[in-house]
Amino acid sequence: MHLVAEMKAPAYELTRCIACGSAESEEIADAAGVRSEVESLWAFHGRRLLPGTPPERLMDRVAFSERPPLRLVACARCGLVYRNPIERAFELDEIYADTAPPEDLLRALHDTQRAAYRAQARRVVRVLGRRGSGVEVGSYVGAFLAAARDVGLQIEGLDVNADVNRFTRTLGFTVHDGDLESFATERRFDLIAIWNVFDQLPDPRAAVNAAWRLLRQGGLIAIRVPNGTFYSALRRGLARPLSRGAAHLALAHNNLLAFPYRYGFTIRSLTHLLEDVGFSVRQVTGDVLVPVADEWTRRWARVEERAVKGALGTIARLRPQWAPWIEIYAEKN
Numbered sequence: 001m002h003l004v005a006e007m008k009a010p011a012y013e014l015t016r017c018i019a020c021g022s023a024e025s026e027e028i029a030d031a032a033g034v035r036s037e038v039e040s041l042w043a044f045h046g047r048r049l050l051p052g053t054p055p056e057r058l059m060d061r062v063a064f065s066e067r068p069p070l071r072l073v074a075c076a077r078c079g080l081v082y083r084n085p086i087e088r089a090f091e092l093d094e095i096y097a098d099t100a101p102p103e104d105l106l107r108a109l110h111d112t113q114r115a116a117y118r119a120q121a122r123r124v125v126r127v128l129g130r131r132g133s134g135v136e137v138g139s140y141v142g143a144f145l146a147a148a149r150d151v152g153l154q155i156e157g158l159d160v161n162a163d164v165n166r167f168t169r170t171l172g173f174t175v176h177d178g179d180l181e182s183f184a185t186e187r188r189f190d191l192i193a194i195w196n197v198f199d200q201l202p203d204p205r206a207a208v209n210a211a212w213r214l215l216r217q218g219g220l221i222a223i224r225v226p227n228g229t230f231y232s233a234l235r236r237g238l239a240r241p242l243s244r245g246a247a248h249l250a251l252a253h254n255n256l257l258a259f260p261y262r263y264g265f266t267i268r269s270l271t272h273l274l275e276d277v278g279f280s281v282r283q284v285t286g287d288v289l290v291p292v293a294d295e296w297t298r299r300w301a302r303v304e305e306r307a308v309k310g311a312l313g314t315i316a317r318l319r320p321q322w323a324p325w326i327e328i329y330a331e332k333n
Helices: 031-048 090-097 103-128 143-150 162-169 204-214 228-237 244-252 267-277 299-318
Strands: 025-029 072-075 081-083 133-137 154-159 175-177 189-195 215-226 279-287 325-332
Touching: 025 031, 025 228, 031 244, 031 299, 081 228, 103 143, 103 162, 103 189, 103 215, 103 279, 103 325, 133 143, 143 154, 154 162, 162 175, 189 204, 204 215, 204 267, 215 228, 215 267, 215 279, 228 244, 244 299, 267 279, 267 325, 279 299
Parallel strands: 133 154, 133 189, 154 175, 189 215
Antiparallel strands: 025 072, 072 081, 215 325, 279 325
16 A cells, blocks of 8 residues: 655744643653654555555545644543644644545545444434524535434534535535634524534644634533543553553554554543633543544454444444543533
């Protein structure tokens, strides 16, 4: 498999925890450790994908929008996993605004992810206690927009990628170009949903403040992020012979190997951030990554993915703190 991408070298800066403000942290992975995870991830998918897999089908499996981190640390106070040094915020505009996969891939992603988003849509209705209006930040191919419409929610999309938004509008959805902080409207909503995007935002705290402004009293912010606690624990497992195999499978099947995210929130760190702005956490749910197997995945690998995610999903429902991904639903006080 070969994937060639021309990317200019990013600019970095030192940072501190964006959830609680602490400057104290513990190193989780240095540059050599991250590089080893990247190589391991390529080998993992190389065994599971068929020969001739198109390069665009490698995105979000072995190739990601952001470069691998130079170094990963965990906040000593709240456990947030983050890059330090971290890419400067302006680097993200070009990465996410200019990436436009072909239309057949966008449609395949919509069809694959729509079923997985039904659980989120039903959960939103239960936690909110009613049907209503809302905005999904990072709406991408419109999978959640479709699932939300199926359960009676009126959700509009918001995404920085104008090319992808044009595709999503062809499916009959209202989608706005831009980000949450610059979204100008006098309307107030019942829901702001940020699935699988919050951890990649240049300023998550600014996004939470913007959500507060756009929500009506009693409105709900719903956030889905990779679990920093899960990654930190299983990364240590990679160094132990007895747990290496299981840790490798769990991380790779949940897109956590090589950690292609800016932040890995823990329940504690995300709760701190939300409450600091003025939200009250209503519910925390554990989950696994949406299915990624497609027609280019070997049959045995599809079975393996279902088995691994099925087992982890059971643990996630019982112990959200040990789930690969976490969802937090918080109400505007």
